[in-house]
Structure formats: C-alpha cells, structure tokens
Amino acid sequence: MKIGIDLGGTKTEGILIDDTGKELARNRIKTEKNYDGTISGIISIVKKFETDFGDSESVGIGMPGCVSSDSALVKNANSIWLNGKPFKKDLEKELERRVNLENDANCFALSEAVDGAGKGHPVVFGVIIGTGTGGGISINQKVLAGKNNIAGEWGHVGLPNRSDDEKKYVKRCYCEKNGCMETYVSGPGFASSFNLKHKTDYDSHAILNEFNNNETRAIEALENYVDHLARGLSLVCNILDPDIIVLGGGMSNISFIYEHINTSLKKYIFSDTFNTKVVKNVHGDSGGVRGAAWLS
Ligand SMILES: [Zn+2]
Incomplete structure (x- = not known):
C-alpha cells in the first residue's frame, strides 16, 4: 500500500x-x-x-x-x-x-502516465491549465525532475512568435516576465486577455457561456486559445518529442480544445510526420494525490 x-x-x-x-x-x-x-x-x-x-x-x-x-x-x-x-x-x-x-504538476504527469490517459506511453508530458499553468514530465513512469528541479516548467516559458495584439492584450506575469504561457492559457490569463481586448469584466466561465451562444468574439477567443496552446506545446514537442500530452486543470474540460488542438499543433512541428496526441486526463481532480502516491 x-x-x-x-x-x-x-x-x-x-x-x-x-x-x-x-x-x-x-x-x-x-x-x-x-x-x-x-x-x-x-x-x-x-x-x-x-x-x-x-x-x-x-x-x-x-x-x-x-x-x-x-x-x-x-x-x-x-x-x-x-x-x-x-x-x-x-x-x-x-x-x-x-x-x-x-x-504537483509532476505528480499529475506521473499519475496519468501510470494508469491514466498516458498509460503505456514511455514519455508523457502533463499540463495543468487551471488557476495557474504548470507542466511535468514522466519518463517510464518516473518523474523527470531535472538538475534544478524545474523540468517541465512550461507555464513560464514565453508564447512563441507573439503578434502585436498578443503583446498588447495580456497582463504581465506574476513572475515578472512578459508573455509567459500562464498569462495566456490559465483560466484567469485567458479571461484577462479577453477583458483587455473587449473592455469586459468576465471570468473564463462567462466567456464559455458566450461561446456556447455562438457569439463571434467568444469563438474567436477560443480559437486563439487553442492556437496559443498549440504554439506553446510545439516547443515541448520539438525538444522532448513526448509520446502523448495529457491536459488537466479546469480549462482542460473544454471539449473544443480536443476538436482542434491536434490539427493546430501539427502546423507548428518541425516534422513531416507527427503522431503525438493531446488528450484529456482520466483521473480528474484526483491526479495530484494519486501521482503523489506513485512517487518512489
Ligand atoms: Zn511567468
């Protein structure tokens, strides 16, 4: 036990x-x-x-x-x-x-690698897109912590090739750098970019409500969101080339992501073939605690 x-x-x-x-x-x-x-x-x-x-x-x-x-x-x-x-x-x-x-993001990756969505895949990249953004790497069902214990810290790498609008409509990250993935793909980051652009005061749920009502600006925001995820994940793929990418956290429940991310990601990868899939987690909120138990 x-x-x-x-x-x-x-x-x-x-x-x-x-x-x-x-x-x-x-x-x-x-x-x-x-x-x-x-x-x-x-x-x-x-x-x-x-x-x-x-x-x-x-x-x-x-x-x-x-x-x-x-x-x-x-x-x-x-x-x-x-x-x-x-x-x-x-x-x-x-x-x-x-x-x-x-x-905790490393625990999430490990949990999904052992008996979740990444089961059977040697190299699993786990991503948390919730209140914050984090990432973790599991290799052969062990956490890859790294020399400085920062392996997989994807939330604070910069979104690649930012457009002028993407530089304009984003809050500065709490880590004091500009353009971190967290400021685009965390729930609060997504909402704050939307609010800066449309002069609203929405949270991510309110934007999703608009999206479900087929409002153009919310559809555009979700399309951009998937594009941001794909560009950020392309860095991971070009360096780590994982077997599978598993998403967790509140934003990972948006089904629109999975309908588009795999096609989107392919565009940014430096390869003619690309078979890595981005999938939703299996263990939901229990990923962190289960992954902690699998640590050894
Ligand atoms: Zn940051």
Whole structure:
C-alpha cells in the first residue's frame, strides 16, 4: 500500500492505494496556514491510514513549488509559510522514514502516465491549465525532475512568435516576465486577455457561456486559445518529442480544445510526420494525490 498526499493552499487530501492503484481510503482536512500545523495535518492523515490499514510502503507528497536542489529548502510554493523551510527533512524526522516530495504538476504527469490517459506511453508530458499553468514530465513512469528541479516548467516559458495584439492584450506575469504561457492559457490569463481586448469584466466561465451562444468574439477567443496552446506545446514537442500530452486543470474540460488542438499543433512541428496526441486526463481532480502516491 502507498500513501499519497496532495497539499493545497486550502485543503490537504490524502489517499491510500494498493499496488494496483485501487483506492482503499481517502481523507481530506483543512490546510492549517502555518508550518507546524501543516506538518501535523499530514502526520495525522498518515497515522489514521496506518492505524486502520497497517503500515504503508511509501509516503509521497505533491505540492505547488519544489525543494531547491541547492539548499533542500522549499521554494516557489504558493503556501508561502513553507517557503524557506526544511519541509522534507522535518516530515522525515516526524514520520521516521523517507518521504517523497514533488511538484504537483509532476505528480499529475506521473499519475496519468501510470494508469491514466498516458498509460503505456514511455514519455508523457502533463499540463495543468487551471488557476495557474504548470507542466511535468514522466519518463517510464518516473518523474523527470531535472538538475534544478524545474523540468517541465512550461507555464513560464514565453508564447512563441507573439503578434502585436498578443503583446498588447495580456497582463504581465506574476513572475515578472512578459508573455509567459500562464498569462495566456490559465483560466484567469485567458479571461484577462479577453477583458483587455473587449473592455469586459468576465471570468473564463462567462466567456464559455458566450461561446456556447455562438457569439463571434467568444469563438474567436477560443480559437486563439487553442492556437496559443498549440504554439506553446510545439516547443515541448520539438525538444522532448513526448509520446502523448495529457491536459488537466479546469480549462482542460473544454471539449473544443480536443476538436482542434491536434490539427493546430501539427502546423507548428518541425516534422513531416507527427503522431503525438493531446488528450484529456482520466483521473480528474484526483491526479495530484494519486501521482503523489506513485512517487518512489
Ligand atoms: Zn511567468
């Protein structure tokens, strides 16, 4: 049995799976917004599972951000009370065992690679397009973290070949660079580009409502959205050439994406043949917590 924990800013979710991936138990608690509280929350989930089901083989934790390869301290986490803390070391001390800690987009990619939409494919690129944008790479069902723990960080590469309009109708990224993929393909990024162009105050759902009512400007926005995704993903394909690309996060539920992205992407690839498919995830919101459990 394996334990996976998905540490979010508001909730911490735990899952216990057997070696075939079958879910045996699940537990969700509120994330305490302080360091000691976050650690004791995780310990309580592990202890509860092990009291009810016996000892587990491994504990994996997925979280936004990562552990710095230089200092072993947490960096880039939006649960900001973890930044700069020796989170992995402290958890290992409390639980008296090794704990696997990984970025949540990497966990998503791993989950889909093991028994999701990427099952049977050696190289899987997982993309989260939700409130934020992230990416993760799984190779032979292992996370490729990279020398600096940033492999797959696709949200903060620039959209290639931006037009004047694309430079004009976009917000500056919180990472302080201009033109990051996140500012175009996250839900808030998509909405904010639309709002800047049309002087509206919509969220992504409101744009999708217009789209469903066949409004021209919303159809155009969705077509551009798919084109942005395709241009961004073409970089990944030209470098990594993955076997499959799996999309997750709220925006991945838009079926229009899958009707057009595969044709669109082909246009931007440096190859006469291109057989990589972009597909929707299988595990939905459970991708992160299941991927955490598969970490080893
Ligand atoms: Zn950025």
